[in-house]
Amino acid sequence: MNLNQLSYEGWxxxxxxxxxxxxxxxxxxxxxxxxxxxxxxxxxxxxxxxERFCPFRGEDMAVGKIEDDCLVCPSHRMCxxxxxxxxxxxxxxLRDYPWLICHSFKTKxxxxxxxxxxxxxxxxxxxxx
Ligand code: FES
Numbered sequence: 001m002n003l004n005q006l007s008y009e010g011w012x013x014x015x016x017x018x019x020x021x022x023x024x025x026x027x028x029x030x031x032x033x034x035x036x037x038x039x040x041x042x043x044x045x046x047x048x049x050x051e052r053f054c055p056f057r058g059e060d061m062a063v064g065k066i067e068d069d070c071l072v073c074p075s076h077r078m079c080x081x082x083x084x085x086x087x088x089x090x091x092x093x094l095r096d097y098p099w100l101i102c103h104s105f106k107t108k109x110x111x112x113x114x115x116x117x118x119x120x121x122x123x124x125x126x127x128x129x
Contacts, residue, residue: 027062
């Protein structure tokens with residue numbers, strides 16, 4: 001099955017604004033999305049959306065923590081910034097993975113809801129949003 005055919009391209013409502021906080025990650029799974037999402041707020045209040053499962057070993061980061069505006073994976077404590085870049089780890093040998101990136105998604109809030117811009121993987125691979 002080509003999962004790209006299941007995705008709806010555009011702004012997708014994914015959460016109530018009150019569900020997304022600075023204190024803990026909020027996991028979102030939808031059957032029409034290729035990947036699940038992990039949402040949280042930065043210290044300045046903007047909403048961040050990253051893919052939910054860690055690119056290192058696939059841990060569910062929705063059960064992780066938010067520290068210093070980063071999403072901390074519960075397994076090996078890799079820290080992902082709002083752009084999905086690896087910022088730090090608690091284990092020095094994991095710093096050998098600078099090429100790891102967690103996909104990030106554009107977000108907006110309107111009328112009490114959080115929206116995520118969804119783009120098909122094909123378009124993303126060609127350099128689209
Ligand atoms: S699975 Fe995420 S840091 Fe290990």
